[in-house]
Amino acid sequence: MNTRVRIQPIIRGSAALALLGVLVAGVCSFAGPVADTATRALQFQPGESLRYKLGWSTFVHAADVQLDFVEMRDLYGQPTLHFRAALHSFPPLRALFPVDDVFDSYSDPQSFASRQYEFHLSEMGEIEDRIRRLAASGQPRLGPAPHVVVPAGTRDPLGVLYEMRTLDWARTPNYRAPMYDGNDVFEARAQLEVPDELIAIDAGNFHATRIDAHLFHHGVQVEKTELSMWFGTDAARTPLLLEATMPYGKIRAELEPHAAK
Numbered sequence: 001m002n003t004r005v006r007i008q009p010i011i012r013g014s015a016a017l018a019l020l021g022v023l024v025a026g027v028c029s030f031a032g033p034v035a036d037t038a039t040r041a042l043q044f045q046p047g048e049s050l051r052y053k054l055g056w057s058t059f060v061h062a063a064d065v066q067l068d069f070v071e072m073r074d075l076y077g078q079p080t081l082h083f084r085a086a087l088h089s090f091p092p093l094r095a096l097f098p099v100d101d102v103f104d105s106y107s108d109p110q111s112f113a114s115r116q117y118e119f120h121l122s123e124m125g126e127i128e129d130r131i132r133r134l135a136a137s138g139q140p141r142l143g144p145a146p147h148v149v150v151p152a153g154t155r156d157p158l159g160v161l162y163e164m165r166t167l168d169w170a171r172t173p174n175y176r177a178p179m180y181d182g183n184d185v186f187e188a189r190a191q192l193e194v195p196d197e198l199i200a201i202d203a204g205n206f207h208a209t210r211i212d213a214h215l216f217h218h219g220v221q222v223e224k225t226e227l228s229m230w231f232g233t234d235a236a237r238t239p240l241l242l243e244a245t246m247p248y249g250k251i252r253a254e255l256e257p258h259a260a261k
Contacts, residue, residue, distance in 0.1 A: 042166060044162070046070065047069065050067045050068075050255060051065070052242075053253065055251070057248075065253055067083070072109070080106045081105075082105070083105040084158075085105075085158055086100075086101070087099065087102075098125075101119070105118075113134075113153050113159070114180060132148050136149070150178065154180050164211065164237075170192075175188070175213075176189050179215075187216040189213065189215075191212060192209070192210075192211060193228070195209055196209060199230050199241055208230035208241070209233060212227070224245055224246065225244075225247070228242070239255070
């Protein structure tokens with residue numbers, strides 16, 4: 001069996017979890033001079049860094065995942081949110097599958113639509129860099145060609161996760177958005193499952209809101225691709241725990257103690 005095919009579900013899982021995305025990974029006010037650029041205020045701030053222990057199949061600790069809200073920056077003349085997910089395989093799995101991958105998301109601060117989605121992959125000695133600039137049909141192109149033409153409002157997996165953190169799930173119990181995963185466009189659908197439940201993870205005991213999500217392709221649900229997310233009831237709606245069923249096994253990512261900087 002091709003080892004690259006075997007490790008790819010972990011990578012896709014991290015993006016999905018941060019990404020429906022890693023993740024890994026998900027309000028109320030941007031600090032400082034960028035406040036007037038966002039229609040939705042954000043409680044999570046630039047510089048936020050969250051670390052997760054990712055388990056896969058029989059590996060309790062298969063990889064480490066870090067989610068960063070890197071900065072609010074200008075991209076092609078537009079104010080842009082820069083998110084990042086980094087995944088590093090962990091021993092003993094690393095001895096078989098050395099993986100060090102980074103995903104960068106550049107999203108509109110008003111709609112969370114993706115402007116640019118990047119993969120920087122280092123897997124078992126192979127290095128690959130991909131940059132996907134997204135453009136809605138009929139809209140102006142930002143940045144140099146080529147562009148991937150997508151439906152208006154298409155997010156990337158990290159943009160979906162961070163956008164979910166801005167939602168008041170008590171008032172908006174259902175969420176739908178087109179999502180580009182770097183290869184194709186899906187529809188991400190999520191719904192409030194449990195408004196408040198107590199969960200126990202290594203970082204402690206927390207009250208959390210459980211959200212269940214699925215992917216659809218041309219209106220048909222993607223099989224064996226399900227995600228449950230537990231967002232903290234804190235103002236930032238911190239992603240605490242993510243569990244995914246993927247074609248190659250189950251993935252669990254939980255916030256590590258002292259994970260936030």
